[in-house]
Amino acid sequence: xxxxxRAIKVNPKKFSMDQIPMLLLILPVASFxxxxxxxxxxxxxxxxxxxxxxxxxxFVRRPTLDNFADLFDMASTTGIPISRYxxxxxxxTIIVVFLSIFLSTIxxxxxxxxxxxxxxxxxxxxxxxxxxxxxxxxxPRYLVIERLGLIDNFLVHIVPMLAVPVGLFxxxxxxxxxxxxxxxxxxxxxxxxxxxxxxxIIPLIRPAIATIAILSFQAVWNNAGVSETFINxxxxxxxxxxxxTLSSGSNSVAGTGxxxxxxxxxxxxxxxxxxxxxxxxxxxxAHSGIK
Amino acid sequence: MSKFNIIRRFKxxxxxxxxxxxxxxxxxxxxxxxxxxxxxxxxxxPIFIAMYLSLTKFDMVSYPTFRGFANYVxxxxxxxxxxxxxxxxxxxxxxxxxxxxxxxxxxxxxxxxQITHRLRTVLAIILYSPSLTAGVTMSxxxxxxxAGDESGYLNSVLLDLGMIIEPIAFLQSPDYLFTIMIIVALxxxxxxxxxxxxxxxxxxxxxxxxxxxxxxxxxRFQEIWYITIPSMKPQMLFGAVMAIVGTFSxxxxxxxxxxxxxxxxxxxxxxxxxxxxxxxxxxxLGYAAALSVVLLLIIYFFSKISWNLFxxxx
Numbered sequence: 001x002x003x004x005x006r007a008i009k010v011n012p013k014k015f016s017m018d019q020i021p022m023l024l025l026i027l028p029v030a031s032f033x034x035x036x037x038x039x040x041x042x043x044x045x046x047x048x049x050x051x052x053x054x055x056x057x058x059f060v061r062r063p064t065l066d067n068f069a070d071l072f073d074m075a076s077t078t079g080i081p082i083s084r085y086x087x088x089x090x091x092x093t094i095i096v097v098f099l100s101i102f103l104s105t106i107x108x109x110x111x112x113x114x115x116x117x118x119x120x121x122x123x124x125x126x127x128x129x130x131x132x133x134x135x136x137x138x139x140p141r142y143l144v145i146e147r148l149g150l151i152d153n154f155l156v157h158i159v160p161m162l163a164v165p166v167g168l169f170x171x172x173x174x175x176x177x178x179x180x181x182x183x184x185x186x187x188x189x190x191x192x193x194x195x196x197x198x199x200x201i202i203p204l205i206r207p208a209i210a211t212i213a214i215l216s217f218q219a220v221w222n223n224a225g226v227s228e229t230f231i232n233x234x235x236x237x238x239x240x241x242x243x244x245t246l247s248s249g250s251n252s253v254a255g256t257g258x259x260x261x262x263x264x265x266x267x268x269x270x271x272x273x274x275x276x277x278x279x280x281x282x283x284x285x286a287h288s289g290i291k
Numbered sequence: 292m293s294k295f296n297i298i299r300r301f302k303x304x305x306x307x308x309x310x311x312x313x314x315x316x317x318x319x320x321x322x323x324x325x326x327x328x329x330x331x332x333x334x335x336x337p338i339f340i341a342m343y344l345s346l347t348k349f350d351m352v353s354y355p356t357f358r359g360f361a362n363y364v365x366x367x368x369x370x371x372x373x374x375x376x377x378x379x380x381x382x383x384x385x386x387x388x389x390x391x392x393x394x395x396x397x398x399x400x401x402x403x404x405q406i407t408h409r410l411r412t413v414l415a416i417i418l419y420s421p422s423l424t425a426g427v428t429m430s431x432x433x434x435x436x437x438a439g440d441e442s443g444y445l446n447s448v449l450l451d452l453g454m455i456i457e458p459i460a461f462l463q464s465p466d467y468l469f470t471i472m473i474i475v476a477l478x479x480x481x482x483x484x485x486x487x488x489x490x491x492x493x494x495x496x497x498x499x500x501x502x503x504x505x506x507x508x509x510x511r512f513q514e515i516w517y518i519t520i521p522s523m524k525p526q527m528l529f530g531a532v533m534a535i536v537g538t539f540s541x542x543x544x545x546x547x548x549x550x551x552x553x554x555x556x557x558x559x560x561x562x563x564x565x566x567x568x569x570x571x572x573x574x575x576l577g578y579a580a581a582l583s584v585v586l587l588l589i590i591y592f593f594s595k596i597s598w599n600l601f602x603x604x605x
Contacts, residue, residue: 033421119334136563270420
């Protein structure tokens with residue numbers, strides 16, 4: 001035997017030579033992935049004349065904030081300032097993130113720890129529903145929302161976004177890891193189930209909460225479809241929707257500077273939140289398996 | 292006779308349910324009902340409405356009229372675009388982007404698991420971040436990359452290199468649109484499923500590897516095949532389900548990129564676009580619902596395959 005094979009070294013503490021092939025595998029993909037993001041950054045800060053450069057230059061030479069100013073000055077066709085769209089998006093996002101955290105954690109607790117004879121059916125249907133693609137049934141959804149009187153109603157941004165099967169699934173898997181004895185003990189001490197939920201479950205499942213916070217943040221913050229389909233009043237539409245009108249409306253070169261800024265504003269909160277919470281997310285994902 | 296039987300069965304079932312209900316924690320109902328109602332109203336009921344509407348003719352104005360399987364017959368026999376472009380496009384897209392993105396996620400996760408923590412975190416964020424950007428917002432960027440005149444980056448580079456003489460209208464060209472869609476979809480395919488797989492690989496107990504090497508594993512590939520994947524089957528399944536959902540949700544990018552529905556010569560139209568075409572442009576909602584049902588069946592079929600591969604048999 002020439003060379004004896006050694007097992008892979010997972011999560012090494014120090015850098016060593018045998019990690020180089022791995023890096024060679026990752027770096028080309030990573031640079032392809034990062035390219036469009038770099039492009040937005042550079043494009044957003046380009047002054048007017050650089051946007052028109054021919055041949056186009058990838059990197060910005062004299063960065064300015066002109067595009068930001070343009071974007072915020074420009075009233076949309078209906079005369080609504082962009083800050084209004086941003087305000088709508090922020091309010092909607094905060095409400096949805098908090099409510100969906102509350103709903104999925106309390107439901108997850110009921111399904112995982114309480115005596116509840118239908119729980120396995122709910123869990124099963126929920127697991128199947130994870131592969132549900134909302135846009136596939138956009139028409140029946142429209143009919144349901146119309147019947148509920150939610151057309152052109154601010155609540156349509158919120159209510160249909162609250163039930164997220166993936167979120168409930170991840171939380172429930174996470175709560176399953178908490179030993180039953182802990183809850184038994186609290187029960188004997190006379191704690192109500194809601195008390196247990198608040199004082200024991202919530203602190204223990206912080207990582208899972210971080211994960212659903214990210215998932216629902218992404219789903220809501222990036223959502224342009226709701227405004228497009230269900231809202232007619234312009235002042236109730238979201239920033240993501242405004243973005244998508246910019247991108248479909250203006251193909252002009254000057255417009256791309258502004259669109260890059262808008263994309264940047266859309267993108268930054270996503271990444272920042274993910275970076276802050278990524279440790280917690282990885283912790284949840286360890287329990288993400290479907291059994 | 293048989294009627295009585297059914298009634299008796301029902302009564303027995305009801306009595307059983309009552310007994311079970313008495314033993315349940317009542318708070319469980321209180322806790323679970325808000326979610327369950329929202330879940331039923333916005334996810335389950337629309338699926339049933341789609342099934343019902345698919346059997347009718349409906350234009351949103353007058354009441355739906357029942358017409359049996361006529362929509363499905365039309366779909367199979369007379370919708371020329373569906374059979375010639377939409378279905379082949381959808382299947383081709385699903386088979387390339389689904390397994391492609393999935394394999395890419397796995398390989399990247401596997402490689403990432405073998406480098407140090409800090410570097411891994413940075414690279415994982417880079418790989419994950421494209422999936423953070425919604426398709427809608429990013430289509431702007433891709434449109435500049437592939438723009439049809441000299442201002443497009445790709446055109447400009449190709450012109451510089453002398454590989455083309457005239458700029459190519461990539462996004463309006465039936466020859467290129469589909470390929471571009473696949474590139475864009477793969478670019479944003481490394482989402483939650485990728486993170487789950489990374490966490491899964493990091494959590495495979497090291498003793499398993501050691502033991503397997505004593506038993507005579509000979510190559511990296513064997514190691515992945517016999518140890519890594521089997522020990523993280525649940526995460527593999529979760530990743531697969533997320534890949535399927537991601538693939539079919541990304542299916543609308545053709546319209547965003549080309550800016551037209553239907554896309555030029557239907558080259559980038561998938562079933563999702565076809566549903567919107569019939570539902571919101573032609574107002575043939577019954578037929579659009581039939582298409583929705585077909586799409587859900589296709590998704591279910593793919594999930595079933597993943598379940599058979601990675602699910603735990605009981």
